[in-house]
Every structure is written in structure tokens, then in C-alpha cells.
Amino acid sequence: MMRILIVGCGYVGLPLGVALREAGHEVHGVRRGDGEEMAAAGIVGHAVDVTCREQLNDLPRGFDRVVLSVSSGRGSVEAHREVFVEGTRNILEWLEGEIPVVFTSSTGVYGQVDGEEVDENAVTEPAGETGRALLEAENMVRNAGGIVLRVSGIYGPGRGFLYRQFLNGEATMVGDGGRWLNMVHRDDVVGGLVAALELVKGGGVFNLTDDEPVRERDFFDWLAGALGRELPPAGEARKRKRAMTSKRVLNAKLSGLGWLPRYPTFREGYAELMRTDG
Numbered sequence: 585m586m587r588i589l590i591v592g593c594g595y596v597g598l599p600l601g602v603a604l605r606e607a608g609h610e611v612h613g614v615r616r617g618d619g620e621e622m623a624a625a626g627i628v629g630h631a632v633d634v635t636c637r638e639q640l641n642d643l644p645r646g647f648d649r650v651v652l653s654v655s656s657g658r659g660s661v662e663a664h665r666e667v668f669v670e671g672t673r674n675i676l677e678w679l680e681g682e683i684p685v686v687f688t689s690s691t692g693v694y695g696q697v698d699g700e701e702v703d704e705n706a707v708t709e710p711a712g713e714t715g716r717a718l719l720e721a722e723n724m725v726r727n728a729g730g731i732v733l734r735v736s737g738i739y740g741p742g743r744g745f746l747y748r749q750f751l752n753g754e755a756t757m758v759g760d761g762g763r764w765l766n767m768v769h770r771d772d773v774v775g776g777l778v779a780a781l782e783l784v785k786g787g788g789v790f791n792l793t794d795d796e797p798v799r800e801r802d803f804f805d806w807l808a809g810a811l812g813r814e815l816p817p818a819g820e821a822r823k824r825k826r827a828m829t830s831k832r833v834l835n836a837k838l839s840g841l842g843w844l845p846r847y848p849t850f851r852e853g854y855a856e857l858m859r860t861d862g
Contacts, residue, residue: 585609588781589647591634591675592654593622595743596688600651600774601627607778612644634671640678649781650679652687652725661713668714672721676728685730686780688773691766691793693719693734696831699764703834704734704789711829722789729787731780736793736833739853740770741861746800747854749816750807756819758828761801766833768793769853772845779843790838796849797832806851810858 586609590597593613598621601611605626612628613619619629632639634654654671672687679685692715693708700706710716722732739747746765749755768776776792801815808815835845847853 586648586781587646588612588649588651589614589643590627590651590653591671592652592688593627593629594653594655595740596738596770596773596777597651597653598622598625598627599770600653600777601625603774603778604781612647614643634674635666637674637677640674643678647683650675650683650685651777651781652685653777661717664714664717668717668721669724672724676724679728681728684785685725685728686777687722687725687730687732688777689718689722689732689734690715691734691736691791691831691833692829693722694831694833695829697829699762699830699832701834702791702831704791704837726787726789731783731787732789733776733780733792733838734789734833735773735776736766736768736791738770738773739767739850740857743770744854744857746803747807747857750804750811750813755804755816757801757804757816758820759818761799761804763800763828763830764797764832765800765803766793766797766831767850767853768845769847772847775846776838776843779838779841783841791833791835792838793833793835794845794847794849794853795835795839798850803850807854810855 588609589612590601591614593615601613602625605611613622614630614632616633622629654667693710694702695709695711804815
């Protein structure tokens with residue numbers, strides 16, 4: 585049994601905590617707001633804002649592993665930097681280098697736009713401020729000997745940016761729809777984090793994405809067929825946090841260590857979502 589702290593017990597962190605608790609571990613969770621969800625899930629909750637260094641002193645010690653899965657619900661560049669960069673720095677200073685860390689970053693740190701295959705050795709030149717903040721946080725974690733998971737676009741219960749736009753009749757196809765998309769189901773992110781917690785003493789960077797990048801037009805074509813709807817019209821992409829890229833992210837490094845996605849492509853994942861989530 586391990587004693588694990590999840591910093592950022594939200595969309596990914598909460599089900600991760602449940603999975604770890606069910607595996608027999610003692611799980612503590614940190615989030616800024618109400619801890620009722622954590623308590624209901626059997627997670628020992630702590631109401632702490634990681635951007636406030638002094639509040640971290642209220643946390644208990646003696647953890648075997650720490651997961652940094654923070655997110656910023658506030659949209660400004662300053663807010664992203666405060667959460668990802670300052671928050672990560674605060675946690676690492678509080679840990680004093682004693683505890684292995686797993687950090688959830690994003691494939692948004694890759695800025696490729698020409699459909700290239702992207703593995704963990706690819707150039708990281710993020711086009712957006714969020715990606716630059718994440719890359720700065722990554723470097724701190726890597727220098728501390730931790731593991732970085734670069735997670736692609738997460739979908740799952742209650743979430744799926746393009747899918748929700750399609751359901752609401754708000755989706756548009758950018759250009760000819762040739763842009764490459766990379767996705768991963770929330771449950772597979774949880775599985776990847778569980779695997780990383782076993783590997784953490786070795787450090788390193790791993791892409792966490794499903795087995796099949798897909799062109800935007802092929803994604804919408806599949807949705808249209810599955811739901812009996814028309815393809816979305818051509819148009820400009822709606823503004824979002826991630827910069828617009830086009831790349832094919834590879835997961836061979838992580839899958840080579842034994843992680844296998846439950847939903848190997850978007851088809852299996854979204855078919856399940858249509859059955860359970862509407």
C-alpha cells in the first residue's frame with residue numbers, strides 16, 4: 585500500500601483517487617473548493633490553493649507519491665501561469681525533493697502544424713501561452729526527477745469539446761477538415777497515471793493519447809453517421825485555450841511499458857459515451 589497525494593482532485597484526479605483507493609492505497613486529495621466529492625469517494629480531502637505557498641504547510645507529510653493534475657478554471661494568461669508555473673514551483677519546494685512526482689501536462693507543448701508524427705523527442709515549441717506555461721512547469725518537474733505525462737485532448741463523461749459542439753449544432757469544419765486531432769478517454773488517462781505511479785522513480789516524459797490520431801473531417805463523418813446528422817459546415821474554429829495545431833501524437837513509449845488504452849480509438853470511446861452520456 586502507498587500513501588498518495590493528488591493535487592488537483594477534479595475531472596481526472598477524482599476518478600484517479602477512486603481507482604487508487606480501490607487498489608488498496610491511502611489517497612489524499614487537494615482542491616481549492618468544496619471537498620464533499622472527495623469525501624464521498626473515500627478520499628481524504630484538503631482545501632488548499634496551491635498558488636498560496638503558506639497554505640501548503642497545512643498539508644500532512646509522509647506521502648509515497650504525488651500526482652500534480654492541476655487545472656485553471658480562469659482563462660487569463662496570468663491565471664494559467666499562476667496555477668501551472670507558480671503552483672508547481674510551490675509544490676516542489678514544499679516536497680523538498682523527497683517524494684516522486686507525476687505531472688499531467690499536455691500535447692499542446694508540441695506546436696507542429698503540418699501533420700508530423702510526434703514522439704517524446706519531438707521539438708517542443710508551443711504556440712500558445714498555456715503551452716508555454718506547461719512547458720516551464722514540465723522542466724521543473726523533470727529537473728526534480730519526476731515523470732511528465734503529455735496528455736492529448738481529453739473526452740469522457742460530460743466532456744468532449746468538438747462532440748458537444750456537434751451535438752449543439754455549433755461545430756464547424758476548419759478548411760477541408762484535414763487537420764489532425766489527438767484524443768484520449770478520461771478513463772485511459774486514469775490508467776496511464778496509475779501506470780506512471782509505478783514507474784515514477786525512473787523519471788521521464790511520456791505521451792498519453794489513444795492509438796489513432798484522426799483527421800477532423802473523418803471524426804465528424806463518423807459522428808454524423810453514428811448520430812444520423814449532417815456534416816458541420818466549413819468555417820473558422822471557435823476560440824479555445826489550445827492553440828490550433830495539426831500533428832499525429834504517438835504513444836509507443838508508454839504502451840511499450842505495458843499501458844494499453846481501454847478505448848484504443850475515438851470510435852470505441854464515443855460509442856460508449858453515446859450509450860451512457862447522451
